[in-house]
Amino acid sequence: xxxxxxxxxxxxxxxxxxxxxxxxxxxxxxxxxxxxxxxxxxxxxxxxxxxxxxxxxxxxxxxxxxxxxxxxxxxxxxxxxxxxxxxxxxxxxxxxxxxxxxxxxxxxxxxxxxxxxxxxxxxxxxxxxxxxxxxxxxxxxxxxxxxxxxxxxxxxxxxxxxxxxxxxxxxxxxxxxxxxxxxxxxxxxxxxxxxxxxxxxxxx
Amino acid sequence: xxxxxxxxxxxxxxxxxxxxxxxxxxxxxxxxxxxxxxxxxxxxxxxxxxxxxxxxxxxxxxxxxxxxxxxxxxxxxxxxxxxxxxxxxxxxxxxxxxxxxxxxxxxxxxxxxxxxxxxxxxxxxxxxxxxxxxxxxxxxxxxxxxxxxxxxxxxxxxxxxxxxxxxxxxxxxxxxxxxxxxxxxxxxxxxxxxxxxxxxxxxx
Amino acid sequence: xxxxxxxxxxxxxxxxxxxxxxxxxxxxxxxxxxxxxxxxxxxxxxxxxxxxxxxxxxxxxxxxxxxxxxxxxxxxxxxxxxxxxxxxxxxxxxxxxxxxxxxxxxxxxxxxxxxxxxxxxxxxxxxxxxxxxxxxxxxxxxxxxxxxxxxxxxxxxxxxxxxxxxxxxxxxxxxxxxxxxxxxxxxxxxxxxxxxxxxxxxxx
Amino acid sequence: xxxxxxxxxxxxxxxxxxxxxxxxxxxxxxxxxxxxxxxxxxxxxxxxxxxxxxxxxxxxxxxxxxxxxxxxxxxxxxxxxxxxxxxxxxxxxxxxxxxxxxxxxxxxxxxxxxxxxxxxxxxxxxxxxxxxxxxxxxxxxxxxxxxxxxxxxxxxxxxxxxxxxxxxxxxxxxxxxxxxxxxxxxxxxxxxxxxxxxxxxxxx
DNA sequence: CATGAATGAGAGTTCATTCAT
DNA sequence: CATGAATGAACTCTCATTCAT
Numbered sequence: 001x002x003x004x005x006x007x008x009x010x011x012x013x014x015x016x017x018x019x020x021x022x023x024x025x026x027x028x029x030x031x032x033x034x035x036x037x038x039x040x041x042x043x044x045x046x047x048x049x050x051x052x053x054x055x056x057x058x059x060x061x062x063x064x065x066x067x068x069x070x071x072x073x074x075x076x077x078x079x080x081x082x083x084x085x086x087x088x089x090x091x092x093x094x095x096x097x098x099x100x101x102x103x104x105x106x107x108x109x110x111x112x113x114x115x116x117x118x119x120x121x122x123x124x125x126x127x128x129x130x131x132x133x134x135x136x137x138x139x140x141x142x143x144x145x146x147x148x149x150x151x152x153x154x155x156x157x158x159x160x161x162x163x164x165x166x167x168x169x170x171x172x173x174x175x176x177x178x179x180x181x182x183x184x185x186x187x188x189x190x191x192x193x194x195x196x197x198x199x200x201x202x203x204x
Numbered sequence: 205x206x207x208x209x210x211x212x213x214x215x216x217x218x219x220x221x222x223x224x225x226x227x228x229x230x231x232x233x234x235x236x237x238x239x240x241x242x243x244x245x246x247x248x249x250x251x252x253x254x255x256x257x258x259x260x261x262x263x264x265x266x267x268x269x270x271x272x273x274x275x276x277x278x279x280x281x282x283x284x285x286x287x288x289x290x291x292x293x294x295x296x297x298x299x300x301x302x303x304x305x306x307x308x309x310x311x312x313x314x315x316x317x318x319x320x321x322x323x324x325x326x327x328x329x330x331x332x333x334x335x336x337x338x339x340x341x342x343x344x345x346x347x348x349x350x351x352x353x354x355x356x357x358x359x360x361x362x363x364x365x366x367x368x369x370x371x372x373x374x375x376x377x378x379x380x381x382x383x384x385x386x387x388x389x390x391x392x393x394x395x396x397x398x399x400x401x402x403x404x405x406x407x408x
Numbered sequence: 409x410x411x412x413x414x415x416x417x418x419x420x421x422x423x424x425x426x427x428x429x430x431x432x433x434x435x436x437x438x439x440x441x442x443x444x445x446x447x448x449x450x451x452x453x454x455x456x457x458x459x460x461x462x463x464x465x466x467x468x469x470x471x472x473x474x475x476x477x478x479x480x481x482x483x484x485x486x487x488x489x490x491x492x493x494x495x496x497x498x499x500x501x502x503x504x505x506x507x508x509x510x511x512x513x514x515x516x517x518x519x520x521x522x523x524x525x526x527x528x529x530x531x532x533x534x535x536x537x538x539x540x541x542x543x544x545x546x547x548x549x550x551x552x553x554x555x556x557x558x559x560x561x562x563x564x565x566x567x568x569x570x571x572x573x574x575x576x577x578x579x580x581x582x583x584x585x586x587x588x589x590x591x592x593x594x595x596x597x598x599x600x601x602x603x604x605x606x607x608x609x610x611x612x
Numbered sequence: 613x614x615x616x617x618x619x620x621x622x623x624x625x626x627x628x629x630x631x632x633x634x635x636x637x638x639x640x641x642x643x644x645x646x647x648x649x650x651x652x653x654x655x656x657x658x659x660x661x662x663x664x665x666x667x668x669x670x671x672x673x674x675x676x677x678x679x680x681x682x683x684x685x686x687x688x689x690x691x692x693x694x695x696x697x698x699x700x701x702x703x704x705x706x707x708x709x710x711x712x713x714x715x716x717x718x719x720x721x722x723x724x725x726x727x728x729x730x731x732x733x734x735x736x737x738x739x740x741x742x743x744x745x746x747x748x749x750x751x752x753x754x755x756x757x758x759x760x761x762x763x764x765x766x767x768x769x770x771x772x773x774x775x776x777x778x779x780x781x782x783x784x785x786x787x788x789x790x791x792x793x794x795x796x797x798x799x800x801x802x803x804x805x806x807x808x809x810x811x812x813x814x815x816x
Numbered sequence: 817c818a819t820g821a822a823t824g825a826g827a828g829t830t831c832a833t834t835c836a837t
Numbered sequence: 838c839a840t841g842a843a844t845g846a847a848c849t850c851t852c853a854t855t856c857a858t
Contacts, residue, residue, distance in 0.1 A: 193397030601805030
C-alpha cells in the first residue's frame with residue numbers, strides 16, 4: 001500500500017527484472033525493519049552503518065532506497081507510528097467505556113513508545129514523525145475526547161491538543177531510570193486531573 | 205561564590221594583580237555566559253567552537269578554564285540549576301499557602317527551564333546536572349510535599365519522586381512548538397490530579 | 409599471509425567482487441607501505457595526515473582499515489619486524505659457521521633497522537613492536553647463542569638477553585650522523601668482547 | 613661565567629635595579645634548575661608549563677630568559693653536560709691506571725646519564741647538546757684514548773669517535789626495563805673488545 | 817542494481833608561544 | 838620586569854554521504 005513498486009507486474013515482465021524488483025523490495029523491507037529496531041534501541045543519533053549491518057545490505061543500497069538518513073528515519077517512524085495508531089484505533093473500538101478508551105490510549109502510548117527511543121523522541125518533540133501522522137493522531141485523540149465529553153466524563157475545556165501534549169509529556173518519564181515502575185502513578189494522577197470532577201476552568 | 209579569587213577587594217588591593225585576575229574572571233564569566241546561552245539554545249551536543257566564538261575567546265582559553273567540554277557543561281548547568289533552586293527556595297519561603305508554594309514550584313520549573321535545552325534535558329533525564337543538585341532538588345520538593353501533606357491538601361500516597369518526575373515530564377511540553385501557550389493548562393490538570401480531592405489510591 | 413582476501417583466484421572469480429576487494433587491498437597495502445615509509449623517516453610521532461597524503465587516501469579510508477594510529481603503527485612494525493626476522497632465520501640457516509651466524513645477525517640488525525626510525529625505536533626500547541615479536545626474536549637469538557656456545561666460541565656467561573640488549577644498543581649508532589660508516593667497527597669490538605677468548609666472568 | 617648579566621655592579625647602581633637583576637638571576641637559575649629536573653624526568657617532549665610550575669615563575673618570565681623551549685633545553689643540557697664533563701675530568705685526573713680511567717668514564721656515562729632522559733637522548737643522537745660540548749667531550753675522550761694507547765692497553769685502530777659512539781650506544785640500554793641490572797655486563801663486554809688483546813684490525 | 821570502500825569536513829583537545837596587565 | 842591568561846594551529850578520530858566496481 002505504501003509501496004507502489006510492489007505492484008504486481010501485470011504483463012509478462014522478464015523474470016530477471018521481476019527478480020530484481022522482488023529483491024529490491026525485500027531489501028527495502030529489511031532496511032526498514034533493521035532501521036526500526038536500531039532507531040528504537042539507540043535513538044536517532046545512531047550510526048547509519050549499524051542499520052546497514054543489521055539489514056544485511058550495503059550502504060549504497062541503503063542510500064538508493066532512502067536518499068538520506070533523515071528520510072529513512074522518517075519513513076521508519078511513520079510506519080511504526082501508523083501501526084501503533086492502527087492498534088490504538090482497534091483498541092478504542094473494542095472498548096465500550098469512553099474513559100477506559102482514553103486511559104487505554106495513554107497506557108498504550110506509555111507502554112509502546114517506551115521501547116522505541118526515536119519514535120518517542122519524535123512524539124514528544126512534535127507529536128509524531130510527520131505532520132500527517134500528527135494530524136491522524138490528533139484526529140484519533142479528538143474522537144476519544146469527544147466520546148468522553150459526550151459522556152460527561154471529561155473536564156470542561158480540555159482540548160485535543162491538551163491530551164496530545166499530556167500523553168507526550170508522560171512519555172519521557174518511562175525512559176528515566178526507575179521510570180518503568182513510576183509512570184503508572186503519574187498517568188493516574190494526570191487522568192484524574194482530566195476528569196469532569198474538576199470544574200475549575202483551565203487557563204486560556 | 206564559586207570564585208574565591210573574585211573576593212571583594214576590601215582594602216586597596218594591588219591593581220596589577222587584581223587587573224589580571226579580573227580579566228581572567230571576566231573571560232571565565234563570558235565563557236560560562238556564552239556556554240549557558242549556547243547550551244540553552246542548541247543543547248549539549250553543540251560544537252565547543254561555537255561557545256568560544258560567542259564568548260570571544262580562543263579555544264585555549266576555554267580549555268584553560270574548563271578542562272573538558274563536559275566540565276563546562278556541568279558547571280554551566282550546576283550554576284543555572286543552583287540559581288534556579290535558590291529562587292525556588294525564596295519563592296516558597298515567601299508563599300504562605302502550601303499548595304500555592306507547590307504550584308509555584310511547578311510554574312517556575314516550566315517558565316525557567318523551558319528556555320534552556322541542555323538544562324531541561326538533564327532535568328528530564330536524571331533530575332539535574334549532578335547527583336548533588338538532584339539531592340538538593342529532591343529535598344526541596346520533599347519539603348513542599350510535606351507542607352501540603354500536613355495541610356491535608358495532597359493526595360494520599362503521592363511521593364517526592366512522583367512530584368519530581370511529574371515536573372520533569374511537563375518540562376518538555378514547553379519546548380514543543382506552541383507549547384509556550386499550553387503548559388499552564390497541563391500544569392493545572394496535573395496539579396488537580398494531585399489534590400487530596402482524589403481518594404483513589406495510586407498504583408504501586 | 410595477513411590477507412586471506414588476496415588469495416590467488418584459482419578459477420575465474422567474478423571480476424566485480426575481486427575488483428572491489430583488490431582495490432581495497434591495494435589501498436590497504438598502499439597505506440601500510442606509506443605508513444612504513446613515513447614512520448621509518450619521521451618516527452612514530454608523525455602526523456597521521458602525512459600517511460594519508462602519501463598513500464593517496466582520505467582519512468576515513470585510513471581509519472577504516474586501521475582503527476587507530478597505534479594499530480597502524482603496530483601492524484606496520486610487526487610486518488617489518490617479521491619480514492626482517494624471517495630473513496634473519498634464512499641467513500642463519502645458510503651459514504655454517506656459528507660465529508658468523510651470530511655476527512651476521514648483528515650486521516643485519518644494523519643494516520636493516522638503521523633505516524627505520526620507528527622500528528628501531530621499538531627494538532631499542534622493548535625489543536620489538538609486540539611481545540610476540542620480542543619472544544620470537546629472543547628465541548632466535550637464543551638459538552644463535554646455543555650454537556656458538558656448543559662450539560665453544562662464546563664467552564662464558566653471556567645470556568640471550570645480553571645479546572638482545574647489545575644488538576639494540578648498537579642500533580642507535582647507525583642513526584647518528586656519520587654513524588653509517590662507523591657501526592661496523594663498533595660491532596666488531598662488541599663481538600670480540602663476546603668471544604670465548606675472554607675468560608673473565610661477567611658481573612652479575 | 614655563563615651569565616654576563618650577573619657581573620657585579622661596579623658602580624653604585626640604584627638598589628631597585630640591582631634587586632631586580634638579582635631577582636632575575638635567581639629566576640633564571642630557578643628555571644634552569646627546574647628545567648633540568650623536568651627534562652631529566654620526562655624527556656625533551658615535556659610541557660613547558662611543567663617547568664614554569666616547578667620553577668615558580670610565570671610563562672612570560674620563562675620566555676624572557678629563554679626565547680624558545682629549545683633554547684632552554686639546550687642551555688639546561690649544556691650546563692648538565694659541562695658539569696658532568698668536569699667531574700669526568702676530575703675523576704680521570706685522580707685515576708692513575710689509564711684503563712681504569714677509560715672504564716671509569718664509561719661507568720660515569722652510564723650511571724649519570726641513565727637518570728637524565730633528555731641529556732641521554734642528546735648524547736645518543738649527536739654526542740651532546742651542542743657542537744661545542746661534543747668537541748670538549750671528544751677532546752676528553754681523546755685524552756683518555758691516548759693514555760691507554762701509550763700504555764699499550766688499547767686495541768690498535770680504535771678512534772676517539774669509536775669510543776664516543778660506543779659509550780653513547782650503551783647509554784640506551786640503561787633506560788630499557790631491567791636495563792639497570794644489565795648495563796654493567798654489556799660495558800664489560802665492550803671494554804674487553806677494546807683491549808689490546810685483540811689484534812685483528814678494525815674495518816675502515 | 818548491489819556493494820562497501822572512499823571521502824573529508826568537523827568533533828574534542830593540546831601546547832609552544834605571545835601579550836595585556 | 839613578572840605574570841599567567843590568551844592564542845590558534847595541529848592533533849587523533851568519526852560519520853553522513855558518494856562513487857567506482
